[in-house]
Amino acid sequence: MTSPVFYRKWRPQTFAQVVGQEHVTRTLLNALKAGRVAHAYLFCGPRGTGKTSTGRILAKAVNCLGGGDGEPCNACPLCEAITAGHAMDVMEIDAASNRGIDEIRELRERVKFAPNMARYKVYIIDEVHMLTEPAANALLKTLEEPPPHVLFVLATTEPHKVPPTILSRCQRFDFRRISLQDMVSRLMGICEKEGIEIEPTALKLIARSATGSMRDAENLLEQLVAYYGNKIELHQVQALLGITGDVRARELARYMVAGDIAAGLATINQVNHDGLDLRQFNRELVEYLRGLLLIRAGSEEALDLDADTLAEMRGLAQKASMDQLSKAVKLFREVDVDFDGFSPIPLELAFVECASTAEEAATMPTKEEAPPAPQAAEAKGVEKMPPPPPEIEHLRSRWRDVVEAVKGLGSKGQLDAYLRSACEPLAVEGDTLVLGFYYAFHKEKIEDPKYRHMVEAKVSEVFATPYKIRCTLIGPKGKGHLVEAALQMGARIVEEEE
Ligand SMILES: [Zn+2]
Incomplete structure (x- = not known):
């Protein structure tokens, strides 16, 4: 069979076809329509999320002889030459390769000359963070005084490694990992056009294993077609991924x-x-x-x-x-x-x-001689106090709103699951909300400042009052709940279990 190389064949050719990066493509289209194209763009984001594809589309859009709405026409000689990779005025440089570094050194000289055919000379420099210091300096000199006919598209998976002097001269766009849903629908489209029969669960598994990289997903689909032909079942995907x-x-x-x-x-x-x-x-x-x-x-x-x-x-x-x-x-x-x-x-x-x-x-030798359960141990640190204020009841009754508010945030967008299932609001101490966790590993996760701050921000937002968060361990849910019982009797937590 012919090898289609899906990711090249199905590479997006217009901004509208770029999957899952609407925040980038919309801004670029607006700039193109308004004729306000910057001299240098920095596209950051994980591999396979469409950075260089978008760079090529941009190269076509600024040079297209037809169209006019910002999108390239993909039919004029310039669009066709760029799509085919033959355009003299569009150069792709891989900064990670040795040749790339030589090319950057030459670039400073060549960049002065007007384009051959196109309106703009476009340099797409991939993995720009890999440039050696002299090469990065050469690039910086050009970025400081860019000739009017030159457009730079710098792409990187590691923006923190790009020198700040370069960063500051670019308009930056952050590409996101492609969502499962976007990826599945894109793969479904490819399968339809390629005449591939595949179960939705199998597509979902492909998409998941690609963790946000469309290129990885398309490559995997292609590999499956090469192995199993045009009818693919879930167990075959599992087998190829080594997942049983x-x-x-x-x-x-x-x-x-x-x-x-x-x-x-x-x-x-x-x-x-x-x-x-x-x-x-x-x-x-x-x-x-x-x-x-x-x-x-x-x-x-x-x-x-x-x-x-x-x-x-x-x-x-x-x-x-x-x-x-x-x-x-x-x-x-x-x-x-x-x-x-x-x-x-x-x-x-x-x-x-x-x-x-x-x-x-x-x-434990016997059940009777069992050591105290975590809750009992912690209950020792609970002392008698006046009845709890109704504030905690209010927070509890609207906890669901907090869970809703954090949806999509945190590790793999699953912060809401932690707040829904791994803990409960326990007490309010001044401006601090105490969350009781059933297990240490979830508590530790939320104690990580980056997640704790997210939770604090959302709790404060939902209740329109600034709250800090403190996490404590209360032991498995539904196992007596001594602490809760003690709290209801008017106690308050004075020490935290280690
Ligand atoms: Zn065109």
């Missing part, structure tokens, strides 16, 4: 039984990062845990498994208690991944609870 939920589910069950919380959380995050469907993963996990439970209960004949798998599962089931396994099946069955917008938090919470059972079983 089954293996990870077994791994997670092992960590649960061993009580290794850190390793288990790492597995969940890896599964999420690799773009595996969390619902599907959870189904496989529940199925596996059920298998362990049946084996532990002596009903393994109910399972249709090969001898090797059965032997492996027997070994693991023996290390777990019936209590732990039945609790795990129950908790993971109740996990509602959809509720938190496909965040891994519900899985993490269920896992920590189940893995903690293993730890308790290992450290």
Whole structure:
């Protein structure tokens, strides 16, 4: 079959076709319509988000012989030459290559000459942060006194490495990672035109694994077509990505039984990062845990498994208690991944609870002699005070609005999931809102100043009052809630558990 090289073939040719960067393309179109094009642009952003493609479109737009609404016509000789990469006056330089550095040195000389055919000479310099110091100086000299017929488009994945002297001479645009939805609809369009039959779940998995890079997504789709032809199924995508939920589910069950919380959380995050469907993963996990439970209960004949798998599962089931396994099946069955917008938090919470059972079983001689639970330990730091003011009730009753307000913010845009499921407003102390977290790892996340400031800003905004945030650990949800009970009786937290 012919190799289409999708990302070249389906490269956007107009600003309207650039996916997910409307904030950039709209501004550029307005500038073009108004005839106010800058001499130098800096396009920053992750790889595969359309920086150089937009640079080429801009090169066409300023030189196009037809059109007039800002978009290139893609039909005139100049547009065609630029699309084909033959235009004498449009130069693409890869600053990361040795040749690129020589080209920059020559550029200072060549830049003085008028364009051959086009209105503008356009220099598209990719990975501009890679320029050596002499090359960066040469570029800076040109940027300081740009000839009127020259347009620079500098692109970089690492704007913090671009010398400030260069930054200050450019109009900067930040390209965003392309959203899952935008990427899926773009891939769907390509599949339609290429006659590729593919399940939506498979497209979603491709998009997720590309983590915001359209080029990676298109390359992966192309690879799939090369391997499997024009009919692609989910399991084929999983196979190509090396993702088999089954293996990870077994791994997670092992960590649960061993009580290794850190390793288990790492597995969940890896599964999420690799773009595996969390619902599907959870189904496989529940199925596996059920298998362990049946084996532990002596009903393994109910399972249709090969001898090797059965032997492996027997070994693991023996290390777990019936209590732990039945609790795990129950908790993971109740996990509602959809509720938190496909965040891994519900899985993490269920896992920590189940893995903690293993730890308790290992450290506690009997239930009666159990050491105090975290809540009880913290309750020691609770002293009797006058009844709590109604302010906290007000904050609690409108907490949902705060959750709404942080939607899309934070790590992978999942800050809202943390505020919805991992904590609750506990108390107000002066201008500080105390948030009670069920587990330390979520608390630590929100304590990171960059997230804490986001939460503080949104809480202050929603309640029109400046609030600071303090995070404290209250132990697993629904496990007695001694602290809450104490607070309701008029206590206040005086010390925080370490
Ligand atoms: Zn044109």
